[in-house]
Every structure is written in C-alpha cells, then in structure tokens.
Amino acid sequence: MKEKSQRLAFLSLLLGIALMISFLESVLPLSFILPGFKLGLSNIVILVCLKQWGFREALLINIARILISALLFGNVLSLALSLSGGIFSTLLMFFLCKCRGLSNIGISAAGGAIHNFAQILAAMVMLNTFSVFRLTPFLLILGGITGTFCGILAHFFEKRTNFSKNNRK
Amino acid sequence: MKKGDFLVFLIIAVLSVALFLATFFKDDGKSLLVSVDNKPYKTFSLDEDGKHEIKTKKGINILIIENGTAHFENSDCPDKTCEKMGKISNVGESIVCLPHKVLAEVVE
Numbered sequence: 001m002k003e004k005s006q007r008l009a010f011l012s013l014l015l016g017i018a019l020m021i022s023f024l025e026s027v028l029p030l031s032f033i034l035p036g037f038k039l040g041l042s043n044i045v046i047l048v049c050l051k052q053w054g055f056r057e058a059l060l061i062n063i064a065r066i067l068i069s070a071l072l073f074g075n076v077l078s079l080a081l082s083l084s085g086g087i088f089s090t091l092l093m094f095f096l097c098k099c100r101g102l103s104n105i106g107i108s109a110a111g112g113a114i115h116n117f118a119q120i121l122a123a124m125v126m127l128n129t130f131s132v133f134r135l136t137p138f139l140l141i142l143g144g145i146t147g148t149f150c151g152i153l154a155h156f157f158e159k160r161t162n163f164s165k166n167n168r169k
Numbered sequence: 170m171k172k173g174d175f176l177v178f179l180i181i182a183v184l185s186v187a188l189f190l191a192t193f194f195k196d197d198g199k200s201l202l203v204s205v206d207n208k209p210y211k212t213f214s215l216d217e218d219g220k221h222e223i224k225t226k227k228g229i230n231i232l233i234i235e236n237g238t239a240h241f242e243n244s245d246c247p248d249k250t251c252e253k254m255g256k257i258s259n260v261g262e263s264i265v266c267l268p269h270k271v272l273a274e275v276v277e
Contacts, residue, residue, distance in 0.1 A: 099173065106174030113181050130277065131260070134192045137185035144181040 011053075015061050018045040022069040034138075039146050040112055044154040046090060047108055051158070055094045062086045080126060081119045088118035104158065105151035112147020113140045199260060199275055201239050203232065206270040215239060215258065215275065225269045232273065239273060241266065 021042040030037050042065060050058035066086050070079035089111040096107045116139035123132050201213045205225050213221060215237050223230040230244040230251065238256040241264055251266035263274040 101171050101173035102177070103171045103174055105170055106177040109174070109181065110177045113184075137189035137192070140181055140185040140188070144178065148178075 007057075011049075011057055011061060014045050014049050015064055018042040018061060018065040019068055021045065022065060023073070026069070026073040034142070037142070040115065040143075040150055041153070043089070043108060043111060043115075043147070043150045044157055046086075047093060047104060047111070047150070047154045048158055048161075050090070050093055050097055051104075055090070058094070059087070059090050062090050077126070081122050084122035085115040085119040089115035103151070104154045105148055108151030108154060109144045109147035112143035112145075112150065114143075115147075116140060116143035199237070199258070199277060201232075201234065201273055202276045203271065203273045205272075207272075210271075212276075213239070223269075223271055225271060227269045230266055230269060230271050239275070240264070241273070244269070 019042075021044070025038050025041055028039070030039065045065075046058050046062050049061055063083070063086065066079065066082045070076075070082065074082075092114045093107050093111040096102055096110055117136065120132055120136050120139060124130065199215045201215055203210045203213065203223060205223070210223065211221075213219070213232070213234060215234060218235045219233075221232045221234070223232055228245040230246070231242045233240055233242050238258040240256045241251040241254070244251055244266060246266055246268040248268060251264050251271070254264045257264055257273070257275055260275050260277050263272060265272050
C-alpha cells in the first residue's frame with residue numbers, strides 16, 4: 001500500500017514538473033525559427049523517469065502530459081502530432097536505455113530526432129500530402145540539437161535530484 | 170559523454186544529409202491534370218512545352234504549356250474566364266472553365 005501511494009506521489013510530481021515545463025515552452029516565443037518549433041524540454045522529465053522508473057511509467061507520464069497540455073494550450077492537430085512524436089520517442093529512448101555506451105545526451109538526441117520524424121509522418125498521413133517530407137532532414141538535425149541540449153540538462157537534473165526508485169526511504 | 174553518443178550524432182547527420190540529397194535532387198516532375206465533367210481527361214507534363222486541344226462536348230479549349238506554366242487560349246466558350254485566369258505553375262493551382270466543365274490542376 002505504501003509502495004503504491006509513493007509511486008503515485010512520485011509520478012504525479014514528475015507529471016507536474018513536465019506540465020510546468022510544457023507551459024513555459026508554450027509561452028517562450030521560439031516560433032520565429034520554424035513554426036511550431038519547441039525545445040522539447042519536458043523530454044528531460046520523461047528521460048529521467050524512463051531511467052529511474054521504467055518504460056510503463058514514462059509512457060504513462062508522457063501521454064498524460066501531452067493530453068493535458070493539448071487541452072490547456074493546444075488544438076486537435078497539435079495533439080495528434082505530439083502524441084505520435086511522444087510515443088515513438090519514448091519507445092526509442094527505452095530501447096536505447098538498454099544499450100551500454102550511451103549516456104543521457106545520446107539517448108535524448110536520438111529521441112528528439114525520432115520525435116520530429118514521427119511528427120512528419122503523422123503530418124503526412126493527416127494532411128494527405130508528401131510535400132512536408134522535404135522538411136525531414138532539417139527537422140532531424142534540429143531534433144538532434146534540441147535533444148542534445150535536453151540530454152545535458154537531464155544529466156544535471158538526475159545528478160541533483162533523487163527521483164529514484166532506489167533512493168526511496 | 171560516451172562513445173555511443175557520437176555514433177548517434179553521426180547517424181543523425183548521415184541520415185539527414187542522405188534524405189536532403191534524396192529530396193533535393195528528386196525530379197520535380199509537376200504535371201497538369203485535366204478533367205472534363207469531373208472525369209479525368211488527360212495528364213500533361215509541365216516540363217514539355219506544347220499546344221493541346223481539349224475537346225469537350227460543348228466546345229474546344231486550347232491549352233498552352235510553356236516554361237513550366239500552363240494557361241488557356243482561344244477557348245470558344247462564352248465567358249472566356251479561363252483565359253483571364255492566367256498562368257499556373259505551382260502544385261494546387263487550377264484553372265476552371267465552367268461552360269465547358271473543364272478543370273486543369275497542377276499536381277505532383
């Protein structure tokens with residue numbers, strides 16, 4: 001019972017942090033670089049959760065975060081785009097976490113790139129056009145860069161907090 | 170930073186360069202889809218200059234393709250709106266001739 005409520009409290013806290021970061025991102029005026037450009041900072045939380053808790057918890061938090069932030073700041077199109085991106089990036093980052101020889105930075109960079117790639121695919125399906133595919137190379141690189149940035153931040157986040165399953169007392 | 174991180178960066182860089190080259194050098198190959206009375210009539214390539222007659226039950230439209238653009242000329246329809254609609258070249262643009270029920274549309 002105590003286990004369960006502790007898990008609930010920890011996951012809610014992580015979700016709250018992720019939502020706060022989502023809100024800050026939606027306020028940051030970064031759209032001049034590319035329409036809809038975002039740093040994907042909430043990926044930090046997902047990555048930490050993935051490493052400290054596991055795949056199910058990370059996916060749960062990510063989907064909950066996307067649904068809530070779409071309700072608060074987004075629309076239907078942005079919801080579908082971020083859902084596809086979020087699910088695929090969480091999946092890929094989960095598999096990469098199993099690999100040795102990868103630190104947070106590499107995992108996060110790969111996650112950012114696949115996030116953008118999945119969004120392009122979703123946009124292609126929904127808008128029924130092939131022309132957005134031309135953006136893919138730029139978005140891959142941008143996703144890699146923002147992912148690297150988030151990876152560095154996740155490294156510090158992990159170092160200075162103990163959101164760990166094993167650190168519970 | 171570990172070794173694998175650089176591998177991830179390398180993969181992302183190689184993938185995006187390859188995709189960029191693949192999409193950049195792909196032939197544009199835009200074409201013009203002409204339909205009459207809502208049925209596909211014929212598809213013309215916008216890269217080949219030429220003069221085509223589009224024969225319909227109600228009359229004839231002359232389609233001119235030059236320098237990657239298309240326009241109508243000398244139609245024997247009453248309102249001549251299709252001639253006034255000018256040249257089209259971008260995907261999605263279209264010219265309509267209502268009296269003859271002709272629709273010309275640029276597609277990929």
